[in-house]
Amino acid sequence: MNIPISVIVILNNLVSRLSRFLNLGAGATWPGELALYAKPDILNDFTSDLRKGVIIVAGTNGKTTTSLMIKKILEDNGERIVHNASGANLLNGIVSACIKSASRTGRIDADWGVFEVDENSLPLLLPFMHGRQVNIVFLNLFRDQLDRYGEVDIIAEKWEKALKIRSPGDGKRGRQCADIQLIANADDPLIVSIAQKSALPTVFFGIDSPSFFLKKAEHATDSAYCPRCGRKLFYQGVYFSHLGVWSCPHCGFARPPVQASRLRSPLPGLYNLYNTRAAGCVGKLVGCTDVSIHRSLAGFTPAFGRQEEFVKDGKKIKLFLSKNPAGFNASLRTVIELKATAVLLVLNDRIPDGRDVSWIWDVDFETVPPGVQAVVSGDRVYDLALRMKYSGMTEYHREPELPRAIESALDRVRPGETLYVLPTYSAMLEVRKILTGKHIL
Amino acid sequence: MNLNIAWLYPDLMSTYGDRGNIIAVTKRAEWRGIDVIVKDISLGTAVRELKSSDLIFMGGAQDRQQKIAGRDFLERKSPIMRDMVERGVPALFVCAAYQAVGRYYKPYQGDRIPGPGIFDLYTEHSGDQAKRLIGNVVAEILPSFWGASATPESDSGHARMTKRTTIVGFENHGGRTYLGPALKPLAKVIKGFGNNGEDGFEGAVYKHAVGSYFHGPLLPKNPLLADWLIQRALETKYGKRIPLPALDDTLEYRAQTAVLNRI
Incomplete structure (x- = not known):
C-alpha cells in the first residue's frame, strides 16, 4: 500500500478529532495505530524530518519526568521539539505525537524528537532511526508488572539485542546504522552491563553523595548479583533498591566514573535527582550550558501525576x-x-x-x-x-x-x-x- | 514457644512479594505469643543454620538468579532439606522453588537441569512460543491434604472450623509440572491453570512440605495454609499436639472474597 503521508496525516487528524468528539478517549494513540496500519514504516518519514535527531528515554521508573525535563531544557535553548506527552509510550503513541505536530503535507518542522518509550517497545522503535543521531537515556531497570513485562533480565536481553543490530560495523542490508549515543545510569549494575556490552559511546550519570546512602537495604532488590560473573556485588552504599556505589570483588566489574554534576533536583525525592542528572547530561550533549540547564530546571513543573x-x-x-x-x-x-x-x-x-x-x-x-x-x-x-x-x-x-x-x-x-x-x-x-x-x- | 524459620535465598529467590509468606507466618505466630526468628540462608550461610530450623521457605526466582543459587542448593542445602522434610519439618516451596525441589527441569533449550528430587515431580518448558500461564487463580484444597497432616482434628483455627478450603492467588510460569506417584496434589483448580494447565490440579504435598505455583504472597490471603504450616512446625518441634488459638481472619477472608468476586 502506498498512501501519501499527507493523506494519512489529514485523515488521522480527522479521526483524532472525531474520537475526541465522540468521547472515545483522548485520542492519544488512535491516530498512530491507524497510521501504522496504513504505513508500517511511517516513522522513517517522520524521523528523517527531524533536523538534529532523536532522544529516547527508557527505563522502568522516571521516563515521563525525565523526558519532560529534557523537553524543557531544549525548548529553553531555542530548539523545536516533538514529544509524546502523558505516557503514550508505545509505537502508536510516538506516531500519534508526530502526526499531531505534522503539517498538512505531513512534514515535521522540529529539531529533536524527545520520546519516552516503553521497555518492550524500544527494540521496535530503533529500526526506524536509520542514519539519525540518536541519544538513548537508560534510567534504570526495576521489577515492574512481571505479568506484562516478564523478568528484568528478559528486558535487559531484549535491549542488548536491539542495540547490537544498530552498532557500527553491523549495518546489514535494510538495517542502516543510526549514530547512537548512550546516556546511562552508572549506579544500576544491569544498565552499565547493557551499555558496556553494546560498546557504544556512553556518558554515565549517577549520584556521588554518600550522605544519601540508605542505612538498611530495602527488600525489593533486583540486581545485587554481578550481571557479568553472577557473584555477589559489594556495595559501598545503596541509594535505593539496587542503585548505589557498587563493584564486583570477583571479576572486577565496577561502577564507572560519572559525569561531574552539581545539578539539584527541582522536585523532592532521590529518584528525581537521577532524572535531573540524566536530563542534564542530555542537555550538555546537545550543547546547552550548565547555567541554562540550571535555569530551565529551576522553572520545571512536574508531569501529570x-x-x-x-x-x-x-x-x-x-x-x-x-x-x-x-x-x-x-x-x-x-x-x-x-x-x-x-x-x-x-x-x-x-x-x-x-x-x-x-x-x-x-x-x-x-x-x-x-x-x-x-x-x-x-x-x-x-x-x-x-x-x-x-x-x-x-x-x-x-x-x-x-x-x-x-x-x-x-x-x-x-x-x-x-x-x-x-x-x-x-x-x-x-x-x-x-x-x-x-x-x- | 518459639520457631526458627529458614528463608532460603532471600536475595536470589524472592521475585514478586515472596516476603509476604514470611511476614504472614511470622505475624500469625507472634499474635499467638510464639517467638519467631527468621534466618536468611543464602550462598555463604553455614548449613547448621538450616539444620536448626523448624520451618523452611523458598520462593520464586528469575532464571539468572536461580542459576546462581542452583549449585549451592543442589550440593549443599538440598541434602539437608531432604532429611528435614523426611523427618516432618514443614516447608513451603513457591513457584521457582517448587520446580527446583523436583527431579529435574527441562528448559526449552539445552539439557535437563537435575534437581534433588525432594518432591517426586518434573517440570518441562515447552518452548519460548508456548503460552506462559499467567493470571488470577482459584483452587479447592483436596481432602487428602488434611489426611497428609498427622493430626487433622487438631487444626483448631477459624478456617478449619468454618470448613474453608478455597485458596486464591496469582500464577505466572512458563514451566509445566507433572507429579510422580509418590506425590499428591495440593488442590483442584477452579479457575486458572495450576501445575500444567492440563490435569486440573495445583501444587503438591509431601509429608508436611507444600509446593505451589501460586506465586509471591500465597499465605496472607490463605491463612489456613499459614496456620497449617505453623501448627506442623510446632508439633514436629515439640513432639505433641499444640492447638492454635483462633485469630480474627475477617479481613483475610474479605480480601480472598474480593478476588473471588473479580474473576
Whole structure:
C-alpha cells in the first residue's frame, strides 16, 4: 500500500478529532495505530524530518519526568521539539505525537524528537532511526508488572539485542546504522552491563553523595548479583533498591566514573535527582550550558501525576504515582522525609497497573512512622488493607469508594498541611479526574 | 514457644512479594505469643543454620538468579532439606522453588537441569512460543491434604472450623509440572491453570512440605495454609499436639472474597 503521508496525516487528524468528539478517549494513540496500519514504516518519514535527531528515554521508573525535563531544557535553548506527552509510550503513541505536530503535507518542522518509550517497545522503535543521531537515556531497570513485562533480565536481553543490530560495523542490508549515543545510569549494575556490552559511546550519570546512602537495604532488590560473573556485588552504599556505589570483588566489574554534576533536583525525592542528572547530561550533549540547564530546571513543573499538586478546601494534595515496589518505596521514603501526617494509598489491578498485586508485599510499609494515618482504596482495597494489617500499622482506614476515600483522607489533614496520595497508574488517572472535577469516561 | 524459620535465598529467590509468606507466618505466630526468628540462608550461610530450623521457605526466582543459587542448593542445602522434610519439618516451596525441589527441569533449550528430587515431580518448558500461564487463580484444597497432616482434628483455627478450603492467588510460569506417584496434589483448580494447565490440579504435598505455583504472597490471603504450616512446625518441634488459638481472619477472608468476586 502506498498512501501519501499527507493523506494519512489529514485523515488521522480527522479521526483524532472525531474520537475526541465522540468521547472515545483522548485520542492519544488512535491516530498512530491507524497510521501504522496504513504505513508500517511511517516513522522513517517522520524521523528523517527531524533536523538534529532523536532522544529516547527508557527505563522502568522516571521516563515521563525525565523526558519532560529534557523537553524543557531544549525548548529553553531555542530548539523545536516533538514529544509524546502523558505516557503514550508505545509505537502508536510516538506516531500519534508526530502526526499531531505534522503539517498538512505531513512534514515535521522540529529539531529533536524527545520520546519516552516503553521497555518492550524500544527494540521496535530503533529500526526506524536509520542514519539519525540518536541519544538513548537508560534510567534504570526495576521489577515492574512481571505479568506484562516478564523478568528484568528478559528486558535487559531484549535491549542488548536491539542495540547490537544498530552498532557500527553491523549495518546489514535494510538495517542502516543510526549514530547512537548512550546516556546511562552508572549506579544500576544491569544498565552499565547493557551499555558496556553494546560498546557504544556512553556518558554515565549517577549520584556521588554518600550522605544519601540508605542505612538498611530495602527488600525489593533486583540486581545485587554481578550481571557479568553472577557473584555477589559489594556495595559501598545503596541509594535505593539496587542503585548505589557498587563493584564486583570477583571479576572486577565496577561502577564507572560519572559525569561531574552539581545539578539539584527541582522536585523532592532521590529518584528525581537521577532524572535531573540524566536530563542534564542530555542537555550538555546537545550543547546547552550548565547555567541554562540550571535555569530551565529551576522553572520545571512536574508531569501529570508525578508530584503534581492540587489544592482543595485550603489543603494541599500531592500525587506521587507509585506503580512498582522500587517506585513505591521511593515515594514512601520521600513523603516520610516531607513529614507526611496522612497518606492515601490507591491500588488498582487493571491492565495499565498490572493484574498482579503481589508486589505490595515488597513495599516497606513497616518504615512508616507511628502516627501517620493511612487511608487505603482502589480495586484491590482489601489486599492493601491486609498489607497494612501485617505491616503493624494501626492507623489505617479502608474506603473502597475513591471519592469518599479522598474526602476521608483530607479530613485527616489540617489546613496548611499536605495530603500525599500514592496511586497506581489507573488509580492516579481516577484521582486526578475526581480532583479536577471531570467525570470518569 | 518459639520457631526458627529458614528463608532460603532471600536475595536470589524472592521475585514478586515472596516476603509476604514470611511476614504472614511470622505475624500469625507472634499474635499467638510464639517467638519467631527468621534466618536468611543464602550462598555463604553455614548449613547448621538450616539444620536448626523448624520451618523452611523458598520462593520464586528469575532464571539468572536461580542459576546462581542452583549449585549451592543442589550440593549443599538440598541434602539437608531432604532429611528435614523426611523427618516432618514443614516447608513451603513457591513457584521457582517448587520446580527446583523436583527431579529435574527441562528448559526449552539445552539439557535437563537435575534437581534433588525432594518432591517426586518434573517440570518441562515447552518452548519460548508456548503460552506462559499467567493470571488470577482459584483452587479447592483436596481432602487428602488434611489426611497428609498427622493430626487433622487438631487444626483448631477459624478456617478449619468454618470448613474453608478455597485458596486464591496469582500464577505466572512458563514451566509445566507433572507429579510422580509418590506425590499428591495440593488442590483442584477452579479457575486458572495450576501445575500444567492440563490435569486440573495445583501444587503438591509431601509429608508436611507444600509446593505451589501460586506465586509471591500465597499465605496472607490463605491463612489456613499459614496456620497449617505453623501448627506442623510446632508439633514436629515439640513432639505433641499444640492447638492454635483462633485469630480474627475477617479481613483475610474479605480480601480472598474480593478476588473471588473479580474473576
